Amino acid sequence: MRVAIIGAGVIGLSSALCIHEQFHGLVPSLELEVYADHFTPHTTSDGAAGLWQPYLSDHGNLQETLWNKETFDYLLGQLHSPAAKEMGLFLLSGYNLFTEPVPDPSWKNIVLGFRNLTPKELELFPGYSYGWFNTALMLEGRRYLPWLTNRLTQRGVKFFHKKVESFQELFSQGVDVVLNCSGIRAGHLQPDPELQPGRGQIIKVLAPWVKHFIITHDLKSGIYSSPYVIPGSEFTVLGGIYQHGNWSEENSAKDHKSIWDSCCRLLPALQKAKIVGEWSGLRPARPSVRLERESIRLGNLQGEVIHNYGHGGFGITIHWGCAMAAARLFGSILQEKKHLATPPGPRL
Amino acid sequence: MASPKVAVVGAGVIGLSTALCITETCPSCSVTVLSDQFSPNTTSDVAAGMLIPHTYPDTPIHRQKQWFKETFSYLFAISNSAEASEAGIHLVSGWQVFKSPPKEELPFWSDIVLGFRPMSEAELQKFPQHRFGQAFTTLKCDCPPYLLWLEKRLKATGTQMYIRKVADLWELHGEYDIVVNCAGMGAQQLAGDKQLFPVRGQVLKVHAPWVKLFIRDGDGLTYIYPGIHRVTLGGIREKGSWSLSPDAGTTRDIFDRCCSLEPSLQGAQDIEVKVGLRPSRLCVRVQREVLSQGGLKLPVVHNYGHGAGGFSVHRGTANEAAHLVRECISALQGSSSRAKL
Numbered sequence: 001m002r003v004a005i006i007g008a009g010v011i012g013l014s015s016a017l018c019i020h021e022q023f024h025g026l027v028p029s030l031e032l033e034v035y036a037d038h039f040t041p042h043t044t045s046d047g048a049a050g051l052w053q054p055y056l057s058d059h060g061n062l063q064e065t066l067w068n069k070e071t072f073d074y075l076l077g078q079l080h081s082p083a084a085k086e087m088g089l090f091l092l093s094g095y096n097l098f099t100e101p102v103p104d105p106s107w108k109n110i111v112l113g114f115r116n117l118t119p120k121e122l123e124l125f126p127g128y129s130y131g132w133f134n135t136a137l138m139l140e141g142r143r144y145l146p147w148l149t150n151r152l153t154q155r156g157v158k159f160f161h162k163k164v165e166s167f168q169e170l171f172s173q174g175v176d177v178v179l180n181c182s183g184i185r186a187g188h189l190q191p192d193p194e195l196q197p198g199r200g201q202i203i204k205v206l207a208p209w210v211k212h213f214i215i216t217h218d219l220k221s222g223i224y225s226s227p228y229v230i231p232g233s234e235f236t237v238l239g240g241i242y243q244h245g246n247w248s249e250e251n252s253a254k255d256h257k258s259i260w261d262s263c264c265r266l267l268p269a270l271q272k273a274k275i276v277g278e279w280s281g282l283r284p285a286r287p288s289v290r291l292e293r294e295s296i297r298l299g300n301l302q303g304e305v306i307h308n309y310g311h312g313g314f315g316i317t318i319h320w321g322c323a324m325a326a327a328r329l330f331g332s333i334l335q336e337k338k339h340l341a342t343p344p345g346p347r348l
Numbered sequence: 349m350a351s352p353k354v355a356v357v358g359a360g361v362i363g364l365s366t367a368l369c370i371t372e373t374c375p376s377c378s379v380t381v382l383s384d385q386f387s388p389n390t391t392s393d394v395a396a397g398m399l400i401p402h403t404y405p406d407t408p409i410h411r412q413k414q415w416f417k418e419t420f421s422y423l424f425a426i427s428n429s430a431e432a433s434e435a436g437i438h439l440v441s442g443w444q445v446f447k448s449p450p451k452e453e454l455p456f457w458s459d460i461v462l463g464f465r466p467m468s469e470a471e472l473q474k475f476p477q478h479r480f481g482q483a484f485t486t487l488k489c490d491c492p493p494y495l496l497w498l499e500k501r502l503k504a505t506g507t508q509m510y511i512r513k514v515a516d517l518w519e520l521h522g523e524y525d526i527v528v529n530c531a532g533m534g535a536q537q538l539a540g541d542k543q544l545f546p547v548r549g550q551v552l553k554v555h556a557p558w559v560k561l562f563i564r565d566g567d568g569l570t571y572i573y574p575g576i577h578r579v580t581l582g583g584i585r586e587k588g589s590w591s592l593s594p595d596a597g598t599t600r601d602i603f604d605r606c607c608s609l610e611p612s613l614q615g616a617q618d619i620e621v622k623v624g625l626r627p628s629r630l631c632v633r634v635q636r637e638v639l640s641q642g643g644l645k646l647p648v649v650h651n652y653g654h655g656a657g658g659f660s661v662h663r664g665t666a667n668e669a670a671h672l673v674r675e676c677i678s679a680l681q682g683s684s685s686r687a688k689l
Contacts, residue, residue: 079474085615090558093441093485112471113483121462121485124428124439133463133485135441135471135561209438209490209576211560233558269432 001029001337003330004170005179006189008036008159010045010141010319011308012181013148018323019179019330020155027334033175034152037163037185040145044183045315047202047281049230049237050088050140051213052317055223058106061288065106067321072110074320075137088143088233093135094213095121097128102219104132111136125266128216136213139316140232164189167296171303177333178305179326184284186309192290195310198283199246200224200239201255203263205273207236214266216240224283224313227262235276238263242313244285251278286310291322293329304333352377352677355520357538358530358652359383359509360392361489364498365662366530366651369670371505374677380524381502384513384534387495391532394551394624395659396573396580397436397489398562399423400444401457402657406631413456415664420460422663423487433576436493440574441485442562443467445478445609450566457660461486475609478565488562489659490575514538517639521646526676528649528669532627535652541633544653546625548589550598552581552606554616563609568656570605572613578620581606581613585656587628594621629653634665636672647676 005016016032024030040046052072058065078084079091095117108114117131125131149159164170167178167189180186187195210231218226227240240262241255256278264270286309294305308326311318354377356367367381387393401416403409427437445467458464467481475481499509514520517538520527529535536544556579564571573580584598599621607613633653639646651669654661 080611082611082614084612085558088558090560090612092560113465113468115463115465118463133441138558207433208557209433209436211438211440211574231560268428268430271430272433 001027001177001334002031002033002175003177003179004175005032005034005181006036006164007181007183007309008034008039008145009043009181009183010145010315011183011311011322012036012179013145013152014319014323015179015181015308015326016152016157017148018320018327020152020157022327023330023334024155032152032157033160034157035160035162035164035170037161039159039161040149041142043141043145044281044284045141045145047279048141048316049202049232049239050138050144050316051092051230052137052139053215054105054107054314054317056102056105056217064289064318067318067325068107068314069110070321070324071318072137075139079137083147086143087147088138088140090138090233091135092138092213092231093133095125095215096132097125097214097216098130098219099128100219101130108134125214138232141316167303167305168298168301171296171301176303177330178303180305180307181309183309184282186284186290186307192286195284195286196245197247198224198285198312199241199243199248199280200283200313201241201251201259201280202237202239202278203256203259203275204235204277204279205238205270205275207231207270207273209269210236210267216266227259227266229263229267229270236273238270242283247282249280249282251280283313284310284315285312289318289322291325293333306330306333350376352526352680353524354379354526354528354673355524356381356528356530357383357514357517358532358534359386359495360390360530360532361491361495361498361658361662362532362651362654362665363530364495364502365666366528366669367502367507368498369663369666370528370673371502371507373670374674377673377677379502379505379507381507381509382512382514384511386509386511387492387499390495391624391627392495392658393491394549394622395491396551396571396575396582397491397494397659398573399461399487399489399660400564401660402655403456404629404631404655404657409456412661413460415661415668416457417460418664418667419661420487423489427487431497434493435497436490436576438488438490438576439485440488440562441483442564443471443481443483444564444566445472445475445481446566447478449480458484477608488573488575493576517648518641518646521644525680526647526649526673528651528673530651530669532652533625535627535633535650539650539652541653544627544629545588546590547628547655548584548586548591548623548625549582550584550594550602550621550623552599552602553578553620553622554581554613555618556613556616558612559610565609570602570609572606572610579616590625592623592625594623626655627653628655632661632665634668634672636675647680649673649676
C-alpha cells in the first residue's frame with residue numbers, strides 16, 4: 001500500500017506522521033513517500049511566526065473550530081514532554097486589540113485565561129479601546145518542520161525533492177493513495193478557483209525584551225492587515241499585510257515601510273530593534289479548508305486522493321485536527337479496500 | 349547655601365535611583381555617587397528585578413503600597429517609550445502558584461499590577477503539585493541595563509560617580525553637606541545597624557529564550573523570571589549567611605525545582621551562577637538623622653534595608669529619600685541664616 005503525500009509544509013508532514021503512527025502497525029505493506037518542490041526552511045510554514053490563533057470568526061464553520069481545539073489540546077499535552085523545545089513549542093501570552101467592542105471569539109475557551117483588557121492595559125495601546133488577553137501557544141515552523149521530518153525519517157518515510165505535475169503521475173507509478181497537501185499550489189494539480197493567495201510580508205527583528213504577542217485588528221481592512229508583533233525564540237516577527245489575490249513572493253518596499261511604521265507606533269521600543277530579515281509568503285486562502293476524499297479515474301488509472309489544503313493563515317493553528325481527520329479518511333479507504341476489518345483510532 | 353553638596357553612598361538600584369530623584373527634586377544640588385562597587389558588580393545585578401513586592405513586616409502597608417505604586421507607574425511609562433530596551437524595562441506575564449491556599453487572597457499590590465486574577469482550572473493543570481494560583485502582568489527591570497541607564501541619566505545631570513569605599517560616614521564631613529546612605533548591606537557597618545542582616549540568595553541565569561512567561565511559587569523560594577537575554581532561576585533564602593560563593597548543591601536544587609515547574613528548562617544552556625546578599629530588615633529604613641560628634645554635625649538620609657524587595661519599591665523610596673534631602677537642605681539653610689544673625 002503506497003501512500004504519497006504531496007507537500008512538505010506543516011500540513012503534509014503532520015498528515016504523514018499521523019497516518020504512519022496510526023496505521024503502520026496495522027498495515028504491514030504501508031509505504032509512505034513525501035513529494036515536495038520546497039522543504040524546510042523554504043516552505044510557507046517556515047515563514048509563519050507560528051502563533052496558535054484562529055481568525056476572529058469561524059463563520060459558523062464548527063468543524064474548523066473543533067480541529068483548532070484538537071490541535072491546541074494536542075500541543076498543550078506535548079508542552080511538558082522532552083520534545084517540546086526541539087518542536088519549537090512554548091507558551092506565549094499576549095494581546096488582541098480593537099478600536100471597538102467585538103464579540104468573543106470561538107476559541108475563547110480553548111486558549112488559557114482568556115479575558116478582556118483592563119483600562120490600565122489599554123493605556124499601553126493608544127488608539128485601541130477594546131481588547132483581549134490570553135495565553136496561547138507558539139509552534140515555530142522552522143523547528144517543528146525539521147522535528148516532523150526527523151520523526152518521519154526515523155519511521156522509514158521517504159522524501160523526494162520533486163514537483164509533482166499531476167495525481168495521475170503518481171498513480172501511474174503504482175501509488176495507491178495521494179494526500180494532497182500542496183497548499184497554495186494545489187490549483188496546479190486540480191483547478192480550484194476558491195483557493196487564492198493571501199499574500200503576507202514580515203520583518204524579522206531582534207527585540208528580545210518583547211515577551212507578548214500583540215495583534216491589532218482593523219475590522220474594515222480584514223484579518224492580518226493591521227500591525228502585529230509576535231516574539232519567537234530567536235527573533236520577533238513584525239507583520240500586518242494581507243493581500244488577497246497577490247501572487248508576488250517578492251518583498252515590497254512599500255509593505256516594509258507600512259509594517260515598520262505601524263509596528264513602531266504600536267511599540268515605540270521597536271525603533272531600537274535590529275532588522276535581521278524579511279520574508280514574503282502566500283497564505284493558501286480558501287472560504288473553508290478542503291479536507292475530503294476524491295476518487296480519481298483516468299482511463300485505466302484509478303486512485304484515491306485525500307485533499308487537505310486551503311488553511312489560509314491558520315495552518316499551524318489547525319494542522320493536527322486536520323491531520324487526524326485525514327487519517328480517518330485514510331482509514332475508511334483502507335476499510336473499503338479490505339485492508340482493515342474496522343477502522344482504528346479513537347471513536348469521536 | 350548656593351549649591352548643597354550631596355554624597356550618595358551606594359550605586360545599586362537604590363543609590364542610583366535616589367541620586368536621580370535628588371537631582372530632580374533639588375536641581376540646585378551637586379550630587380556625587382560614591383561606591384566600592386558599580387554595575388555589574390552590585391547586589392542589584394544579581395537580582396532578577398521583578399516587580400512583585402516583598403512584604404516588610406514592620407512598614408505600614410499603605411506606605412509599601414505607595415512605594416510600589418510610584419515605582420510601577422514610573423517604570424510603566426518607560427516600558428511604553430522608545431527607551432524601554434535601553435533601560436531594560438519590559439512587561440512580563442505569568443503565574444504565581446501555591447501548593448496550599450495563600451494567606452491573603454488579594455495581596456496589597458493586586459490592583460497595581462495588570463490584569464490580576466485567579467488562575468483558571470485549565471491553567472492550574474500545568475502545575476499538578478499546586479492547587480491555587482494567580483495570573484498577572486508586571487514589569488521587569490533587567491540589570492545591568494537598568495543600572496547603566498540610570499548612570500547615563502545621572503551623568504547627563506552632571507552627577508559625578510567615583511569608585512570609593514566609604515568606611516565611615518564621617519569621612520565625608522567637610523567634603524559634603526549631606527550624606528545619603530544607600531549602602532545596602534554596607535549600612536550595617538556605616539550606620540552600625542544591628543537590625544540589618546543578610547539573607548543570602550543564589551540564582552542561575554540561563555539561556556532559554558523560549559521561556560516567555562514567569563512562574564513563581566508563592567512561597568517565594570522557586571521562581572523563573574524571563575529577562576531580555578537570560579532567564580533567572582531561583583532561589584534560596586539563607587538568613588545570616590555572608591557567603592558570596594556559589595554552592596553547587598544549591599545550584600542543583602534550584603535547577604531541579606525550576607524544572608519541575610517548567611520541564612522545558614532541562615534544555616537550558618550556558619548556566620551562570622550568581623550570589624547576592626539581600627540587605628534585609630523588618631522595615632525599610634527611609635529616615636533622616638543628624639549625626640553629631642565633638643560639636644560637628646552631619647545630616648544623613650538613610651535609604652536601605654530593602655531586602656528581597658528593592659526593585660519593587662526603589663523609585664518610591666528614592667522619592668521619599670529625596671524629599672528628606674530637601675528637608676535637610678531647608679534645615680541647613682535655616683540654621684545658616686540663623687548663624688548670620
